[in-house]
Amino acid sequence: MRLITKSDRGSRRIAAVGMYDGVHRGHRFLIDYLRLEARSRGLIPSVVTFSRHPLSLVRPLGTPPLLSSLEERVVSLGEAGADDVVLLSFNDSLRHMTAAEFLGMLRSRFGIEALVLGFNNRFGHDLVTGIEAYKEIGRKAGVEVIAAPEYRGEGSPVSSSAIRHALAEGKTAEASVMLGKPFALRGTVSKGHQIGRTLGFPTANIVPVEQEILIPKAGAYAATVLTPDGRKRPAMVNIGYRPTVSDSTDPTGPSHILTIEAHIFDYTGYLYDEEVVVEFHHYIRPERRFASTEKLREQLKTDAEKAKKLLNS
Numbered sequence: 328m329r330l331i332t333k334s335d336r337g338s339r340r341i342a343a344v345g346m347y348d349g350v351h352r353g354h355r356f357l358i359d360y361l362r363l364e365a366r367s368r369g370l371i372p373s374v375v376t377f378s379r380h381p382l383s384l385v386r387p388l389g390t391p392p393l394l395s396s397l398e399e400r401v402v403s404l405g406e407a408g409a410d411d412v413v414l415l416s417f418n419d420s421l422r423h424m425t426a427a428e429f430l431g432m433l434r435s436r437f438g439i440e441a442l443v444l445g446f447n448n449r450f451g452h453d454l455v456t457g458i459e460a461y462k463e464i465g466r467k468a469g470v471e472v473i474a475a476p477e478y479r480g481e482g483s484p485v486s487s488s489a490i491r492h493a494l495a496e497g498k499t500a501e502a503s504v505m506l507g508k509p510f511a512l513r514g515t516v517s518k519g520h521q522i523g524r525t526l527g528f529p530t531a532n533i534v535p536v537e538q539e540i541l542i543p544k545a546g547a548y549a550a551t552v553l554t555p556d557g558r559k560r561p562a563m564v565n566i567g568y569r570p571t572v573s574d575s576t577d578p579t580g581p582s583h584i585l586t587i588e589a590h591i592f593d594y595t596g597y598l599y600d601e602e603v604v605v606e607f608h609h610y611i612r613p614e615r616r617f618a619s620t621e622k623l624r625e626q627l628k629t630d631a632e633k634a635k636k637l638l639n640s
Contacts, residue, residue, distance in 0.1 A: 328405025331413045334436040340411060341370040341441040342433065343475070344450055346377060346487070349394030350403035352507045353445075353485035356478040358407045361443045364473055370440060373411035374404050375433065381417050391491055392541035394510065413437050426451025426461065430468040442470050446477040482507075497544040497610035509551075509606040512540060514587065516598040528627045530565075530588035531598050533605060542566060542585060543607055545614040549634035552591050553604040562591040563627075563634040564605055567614040590627075592635065609637040 343361050347354050358374065365372035378397060382390040395403065404412050415421060424432065429451055433439040444461060455461055458474045465472035478485060482504040493502040494510055503509045514533035531552070535542065543566060550564040565588050589605060611633055617623040 328401075328409060329411045330401055331411055331437065335413075336436070336438040338371050338411070338438055339369070340373040340437060340439045341365045341368060341443065342373040342375050342413065342437075342439045343443040343445060344375040345445060345448065346380060347374065347400055347404060348380070348487040349490055349506055350400060350407055351394075351485050351487065351490060351505055352480060352482055353478040353505075355407045355507065356480065357443065357445045357475055358404070358409055360475045362408050364441065364443055368441060371410050372408065373413055373437075373439070374409040375413045375415060375437075375439075376400065376404070377415050377417040379417055381422070384417055384419070384422060391488065393537070393539045394487060394490060394506075394541055396513070396537045396540060399513075413439075423452050425453040426455045427464045427468055430465055430470045430472075434468055434470050439470060441473060443473045443475050445475050491541055494541055494543045494607075497546055497613070499543065499548065499607045499610050503608070509608055510543065511604050511606045512542070512587070513537070513602065513604050515600065515602050518599060528590045528624075528631070530590045531603065533587040533589055533603065535587070536602065542587065544610070545585070547611040547614075547630045547634075548607050549609040549611060549637040550589065551606045551608065551638070552589050553606070554591070554594070554596065554598070555601045555603070556596070559606070560591050560594055561635065561638045562589045562605075563611070563630050564589045564607070565614075565630075590631070592631070609634070611637075 341361065341364055343357055345354070358372070362372045380390050380393065401412050401414070430442065433442070442465065444458065449455065455464065458472070462472045485505045490502050490505050493505070499510065512535060514535045516531045517534050518532065545567045548564045550562050551559045552562045553559050566585065568585060587605070611630055615626070617626065
């Protein structure tokens with residue numbers, strides 16, 4: 328896979344345009360179809376994507392949290408079958424292009440001769456509607472516009488927004504089906520308050536590498552953690568706001584800082600400042616506060632037993 332960040336007319340390409348956040352089953356279906364059309368035309372299957380979510384410029388307060396970082400997205404697009412990934416900077420110039428101007432730019436700058444239009448996909452500041460209208464604009468710009476079929480496979484209907492909604496509700500299994508894999512979060516291990524260690528459940532306090540990445544619903548999860556040695560290890564993960572235990576001497580009440588803490592089963596390695604990847608498999612329970620550390624310890628034992636059973640099954 329080649330990443331293209333500036334004009335490149337050295338190849339004849341067919342492309343599909345989108346944000347591709349999460350590179351879910353629907354995206355991969357579209358890229359499979361793109362490859363079929365590429366083969367029949369002797370063109371290079373390519374995707375055109377953006378360095379940031381378009382809403383971050385158009386409507387910043389409405390920008391959704393992302394399912395994958397830019398680096399993860401590019402790698403996943405290559406794994407899904409894109410030979411070339413054209414990365415565009417979404418700026419005011421691009422934002423105000425009409426559909427005709429956008430297609431003309433793709434043709435003149437990147438040698439894109441055909442464009443596969445995904446189901447319900449639209450582009451252009453002039454808000455063109457209907458595949459026939461896009462085909463006519465494409466004919467004038469010298470770009471063949473091809474309508475892709477709708478994905479109707481496992482987990483359909485699939486969209487990045489539907490996956491975000493599922494994760495926000497703790498429906499990790501549902502999100503995994505739509506993604507075609509467990510939702511993963513990459514982070515660096517930092518030193519926490521070490522309360523878990525005093526309870527017999529030492530945890531790795533994980534700070535997400537990318538601040539724009541979605542954090543699932545607060546609560547306890549059965550998960551796996553990819554440690555620096557390359558092994559995926561079973562774990563239970565708690566997402567929540569400190570303190571977990573009620574403290575009548577603390578007038579400020581619960582913290583507004585969300586923490587992600589992973590207890591990796593049967594692991595004693597040193598992880599501070601190391602990067603790990605957490606995969607969320609099962610939602611166990613919502614976040615709770617406990618009247619005492621003993622109550623918390625009892626709950627952690629129950630969570631650990633349940634997490635192990637879920638992961639073993």
